[in-house]
Amino acid sequence: MIKKIKELLWNKKYAVRIAKKNGIKLNKNHWRIIKFTRNFYYKFYISPSIRIxxxxxxxxxxxxxxxxxxxxxxPKNPSLQISKISGIPKPNKCF
Structure with a gap:
C-alpha cells in the first residue's frame, strides 16, 4: 500500500522541480539513471550502489x-541527489 502511495506522489514534474532546486537541468542520461533507480528500488527495496x-x-x-x-x-552528492529526484528513500550509506 505504501509503495502505491509513493508511486502516485512521484511524477516527472516532481522530478524536474527537485532537480531544478538542486541546480540540475535533466537530460537524457539523467532520465536513464532516474528510471533505472526507481525500477531497481521497487524491485529490490534498496537503492542501487553506484557500481551497479x-x-x-x-x-x-x-x-x-x-x-x-x-x-x-x-554534482553535490550523486547517491543522495539521484534518490531525491527519483522519489525514493536515500541510500543507507548516505550521510
Whole structure:
C-alpha cells in the first residue's frame, strides 16, 4: 500500500522541480539513471550502489558513463541527489 502511495506522489514534474532546486537541468542520461533507480528500488527495496547503477546503465544503453560523469550529472552528492529526484528513500550509506 505504501509503495502505491509513493508511486502516485512521484511524477516527472516532481522530478524536474527537485532537480531544478538542486541546480540540475535533466537530460537524457539523467532520465536513464532516474528510471533505472526507481525500477531497481521497487524491485529490490534498496537503492542501487553506484557500481551497479553504472554497470547496468552502460550495458543497457551501450554507453560509457563513468563515476566522473555521474558527478557531473549530479554534482553535490550523486547517491543522495539521484534518490531525491527519483522519489525514493536515500541510500543507507548516505550521510
Amino acid at each position: 547503477l553504472l554497470t547496468a546503465i552502460n550495458k543497457k544503453y551501450k554507453i560509457n558513463i563513468t563515476s566522473i560523469d555521474l558527478i557531473k550529472l549530479f
